[in-house]
Amino acid sequence: MLGAAGVSWLRVWVTGGLQLLPETLGPLGHYGLFLLLGAFLAGAVWVQLQALRAPPPSPVRAAVLIQLAAAVAVPFTSTDLYSNLAYGWLERAGLDPYRVGPRVLGERAALAGTRWLDAPSVYGPFVQAVDWLAAAAHGVPGAMALYKAQMLLASLVLVALAWAYCRRLPEPERSRSFVLVGWSPLLAWEISAQGHNDGLLLVCVAGFVLAATAGRTVPAAICVALMLGTKPAGLPLAGLWLWMLLRRSPWRALKTGALVAGVLVLLYLPIWSGPATLRGQLGVLLGDPTNTSRSFIELARWLAAPLGVLVQARVVQVGTMIGRLLLLATAALALWRVRSLEDVLRWTCIFILVNGLLAAAAFQPWYVTWLLPLAMAERDARWQRLYGIYAALTVLQYGLDLDPPTYLLVNGIPLALFWPLLREELHRPLQARPAAA
Numbered sequence: 001m002l003g004a005a006g007v008s009w010l011r012v013w014v015t016g017g018l019q020l021l022p023e024t025l026g027p028l029g030h031y032g033l034f035l036l037l038g039a040f041l042a043g044a045v046w047v048q049l050q051a052l053r054a055p056p057p058s059p060v061r062a063a064v065l066i067q068l069a070a071a072v073a074v075p076f077t078s079t080d081l082y083s084n085l086a087y088g089w090l091e092r093a094g095l096d097p098y099r100v101g102p103r104v105l106g107e108r109a110a111l112a113g114t115r116w117l118d119a120p121s122v123y124g125p126f127v128q129a130v131d132w133l134a135a136a137a138h139g140v141p142g143a144m145a146l147y148k149a150q151m152l153l154a155s156l157v158l159v160a161l162a163w164a165y166c167r168r169l170p171e172p173e174r175s176r177s178f179v180l181v182g183w184s185p186l187l188a189w190e191i192s193a194q195g196h197n198d199g200l201l202l203v204c205v206a207g208f209v210l211a212a213t214a215g216r217t218v219p220a221a222i223c224v225a226l227m228l229g230t231k232p233a234g235l236p237l238a239g240l241w242l243w244m245l246l247r248r249s250p251w252r253a254l255k256t257g258a259l260v261a262g263v264l265v266l267l268y269l270p271i272w273s274g275p276a277t278l279r280g281q282l283g284v285l286l287g288d289p290t291n292t293s294r295s296f297i298e299l300a301r302w303l304a305a306p307l308g309v310l311v312q313a314r315v316v317q318v319g320t321m322i323g324r325l326l327l328l329a330t331a332a333l334a335l336w337r338v339r340s341l342e343d344v345l346r347w348t349c350i351f352i353l354v355n356g357l358l359a360a361a362a363f364q365p366w367y368v369t370w371l372l373p374l375a376m377a378e379r380d381a382r383w384q385r386l387y388g389i390y391a392a393l394t395v396l397q398y399g400l401d402l403d404p405p406t407y408l409l410v411n412g413i414p415l416a417l418f419w420p421l422l423r424e425e426l427h428r429p430l431q432a433r434p435a436a437a
Helices: 002-015 026-053 060-071 080-092 102-109 125-134 140-166 173-182 185-193 198-213 217-228 232-248 250-268 275-286 296-303 309-337 341-359 365-375 381-399 412-427
Strands: none
Touching: 002 026, 002 060, 002 185, 026 173, 026 185, 026 381, 060 140, 060 173, 060 185, 080 102, 080 125, 080 140, 125 140, 125 198, 125 250, 140 173, 140 185, 140 198, 140 365, 173 365, 173 381, 185 198, 185 365, 185 381, 198 217, 198 232, 198 341, 198 365, 217 232, 217 250, 232 250, 232 275, 232 309, 232 341, 232 365, 296 309, 309 341, 309 412, 341 365, 341 381, 341 412, 365 381, 381 412
């Protein structure tokens, strides 16, 4: 991970600045640096795979060192960190980040991705609070250091929560489940290294798993509210859990839902400026028909290039429609099948897999980290293996920056593993599942 972080600094040295502009590297420099990054990340993946086969007796200190090593990196594979700083600066300047985009900041917005310059924030109040705190530093280096420190803290809290859960398990399952999360190169690179605010979401999910599996409904509900106050990605887990409670006890579900709603109201009160506050987050749920990346839909669009732009647009439109139907069907199956907390966790993962492997037109590697806190509560080693391989392939794809063809393998291999497990899950008698620890 230190080597991967070093490559990110090598990119700064070659280009002479923090801005991520591939054209400043040239084709040889671009592919050379990514191959070097991929080599270091491949080494990290190999170490994790060895640890999964023969779990070490005390994996926690190594997990902490992995996060610390990754944290010294600078943005290399994403500009999202700069967008977060821009939203914090907007609020510090007395502007509403849920109504205006970073472009109004002038030079300080230059590092943010072009797609986000005119976009209002798509994140919830929990993320905005972190952005605001980082923006206390006016300059980019200081703000970046503050923000990276917060994401490192999130990674370390996640490691602590994962160990608090996994220590309940017998060996070797304890260490294997923990290594799947705490030693994940994908998680270390995307959160500690690249500073994605998904680290906050993962802390909430891990906290929920820890509380819910112990039967502690109130802290689990607070974690769900914080999850929803981070980004819309928390909706499948939150919805299925409340649905499970409703099937068991409507009165308990009503009280728990009221607690979740109350915490959300407290989170949104300081930033609320009418329904427009939710515009960015609702836009994420609806999708952007002009944005495709790292998906089979993007691959189909690429293959249709000889047929012209209009045909490409139609391919994306049809692919997106099919993807939405797949997600609706998955949600309906989940609502029918969910009877227990174990069902909630399994079907949340299934929803994430269907979205990432098939349905989404635009998908990013850090979305795969959403599986990891749920993976530690999975008792079936075959499902854990699927999550681990998906995460490994996702981080390895940085070394072969040949999208979209790369995704024939990155999505295809996990899909081949996923299909027979999904068929078995659909034929499994309801509630015939060992309980999580």
